Amino acid sequence: MDLVLRAARVITPDGERAADVGVAGGRVVAVADRLDAATVVELAPDEVLLPGLVDTHVHVNDPGRAEWEGFATATRAAAAGGVTTIVDMPLNSLPPTTTPAALAVKRAAALGRVHVDVGFWGGIVPDNADDLVALHEAGAFGFKCFLVHSGVDEFPHVSTDELRRALDRLAPLGALTVVHAEDPHEITEPGPGYRAFLDSRPHRAEARAVDSVVELAARTGARLHVLHVSSGQALDRVREAKGRGLAVTAETCPHYLTFVAEEIADGATEFKCCPPIRDAANREQLWRALGEGLVDLVVTDHSPCTPELKRGDFASAWGGVASLQLGLPAVWTQARRRGHGLTDVVRWMATNPADLVGLTAKGRIAPGADADFAVFAPDEAFVVDRAALHHRNPVTPYHGRPLSGVVRRTWLRGQPVDDRPRGRLLTRGDA
Template identity: 55%
Template sequence: MPERLVIRAGRSFLGGAFRPAAVVVERGVVVDILSVGDRVAGAKTAIVPDDAVLLPGLVDSHVHVNEPGRTEWEGFRSATLAAAAGGVTTFVDMPLNSIPATTTPAALAVKKAAAQPSAFVDVGFWGGAVPESLGMLAPLHAAGVYGFKCFLAPSGVDEFGHLDRSQLAAAMEEIAAIDSRLIVHAEDPALLHEPPAHAAGALGRGYEAFLASRPPASEASAIDAVIAEARRTGARAHILHLSDAGSLPAIRAAKADGIRLTVETCPHYLTIAAEDIPDGASEFKCCPPIREASNRDRLWEGVVDGTIDAIVSDHSPSTVDLKRSGGGDFGLAWGGIAGLQVGLSAVWTEARMRGIPLESVLPLYTTGPARVAGLTGAGAIEVGAPAHLTVFGVDDPFRVEAAELLHRNPITAYDHRVLSGRIRRTWLRGRAIYNVTEGAAGAAPRFRGKPKGRLLSAAVGAVS
């Protein structure tokens, strides 16, 4: 009989609430959930301390790994190690900025070949809807992508073009026909204020000029277009990285009308305010941009009232040189926030200051992104589910040092921030893959074993 593992915790997140439980694992699957003191014969036991909680492995449906092609930005080994250290046991990889972009079945095969030997956590894949691939999405859908990403404004990389309004309509029709989902970077290029041609893209070191170049009206216009096409076609649509809280009423109304619409936001929009971004600090550049504190407050209202379905990292790293391009000029620096490892800690720190309980935030890190992507068996501790589990020390102090994170490049908007709450231990299918040991030098991460993450397919299930 295979060895059983029982994990006992005074606070286990089960069915949306905390309660004492003993979670029994066999062959990588949760086989029983018992009272915390129940005996389990022949089982190895792990005890979660009283100052920590047992959570389902977190799910992140928005991660840019960039391998192959731009592996110096991030690769599957570094990204999945950082994920495990952040409690994330399942993520879905974006179809850019790798080369080739994941817009064909052949490109998906290349991506999987890069991921398979290096993944410490489970990884699924989004496909891309670009002008050249419209009318040919069905084969990539059949190959197992969880849906299709498109941009309505330039993506920043030449190999992943954006859709105009007529192409958005065509993509929605195609998505509806194959019953997939379209996930949309929603900015209207007609309402973006690009630098003049003679400036060669430069905006200067002040954040205000960059913020003004990507106004809320651009986001709102694009979101309105997505809602209109989802209404017309009946297709499933998802709004990526919402930064404009002014669009929440339109999203609420669309959902109330039964439109198949979901929306995510990101830790950086919930924890950082434009007013606090120093001149030249291009590690804070992302698109759409981090907006003002008043906007951040209204985004939190969308989190609390359930309008926002998921909080995801939008981990979009690059090299330090690219992030510092132009000496901190916000027009010239690469846009993207590296934060895969620290998302829950950052959001929990902000939530507790606002009096929002942890159990209100956790669904947006677990079942929420799982539903957004259509992942099955992820984000919940329940009988029959994979034993993806993590231990979170809710009061553990956590000072972020970019050089100590497991992301490939030591630059992040969270550098030097002091957070509350840290992941202490992570299991993948009942196998301990990460823990933090405390010593004289402080907390040190430790990994066990070889990469054992699986590549997930929406079409045929997990593939080892």
């Protein structure tokens, strides 16, 4: 073995235990009571060894809008937050990842610049049905689509009929499609304040769109995943789909589990996202759904932009929350208050996201898995300072918020993450 990590608390697939974790060739080879290696790293008494987190919902925006983020800054932020694998969304970059050629452009932009492992989603838009099979064969992890305007004109949304035609091609491949589920017929023009913005994207917009997703899953047999659920009312449809045995899963995000509409001031556009952050009672519905397994995973939907695009009011500002570095402490802070443990957090933020996209060697500390680790001090508190964050632009709704849990070190395939970009570009099927 090249390395042994020794800890009083290790989160494994079988629960929390004291263990030595042995590493050779970048993989975990043993989890046992006492192991020896050339290098032994002993964790401090207040530290817990977690598997590296897997965030399957990240907007890097590179190439084309690298002033919003970029592969170097996004992956440094990920590593600082204990995230060792991300899957990049197909929009906000130029060109959007809707053809094999565009996927090649994005991979070229990322090559040699990433500090964690990076995979890529393809996109479904109205005019690219003939490219979907080739994108799948080129290694895209699945396909993202919008049922409502995406926010950028070069990635247009699809109708349910257009999505059904795409799913007819993708279902025989077993390909995963992930859906921004809001019904455009239920959305109105927002006013400048937060309440008017919230009212413009009501619960029923999500609920009706998820109804459509469930019906498409039933009609086509395709695998469908509902992105960033913000509304407790939409969860009844997810429950129905799972009860029917349909291949439907769902995620939510740290900002929906942390913030509440009652506390958002009219000028605080750093909180703007679509779908919106809702009220406190709704937040508790999301937590209950997560606890019962109705919501499968938690990912950040890191969607940064320049400070200029966040200026103005809720009618005009860019919608997106920057949080890649803060997802783990944000979720842990709220989870522990509700009686959840780190085994739950690891399932939601590491194992289940990895399983969703078929990365069976990620998101767990077990023999055969990649030696991706986060050393986490769950009881250490801090106050978020946007100046200390690694993503490109210092805009986040978490600024000034006290959180619990600090990531002290991160390993990628048995090597400490440092200033050298040693991440790999992943393709679907990598294990």
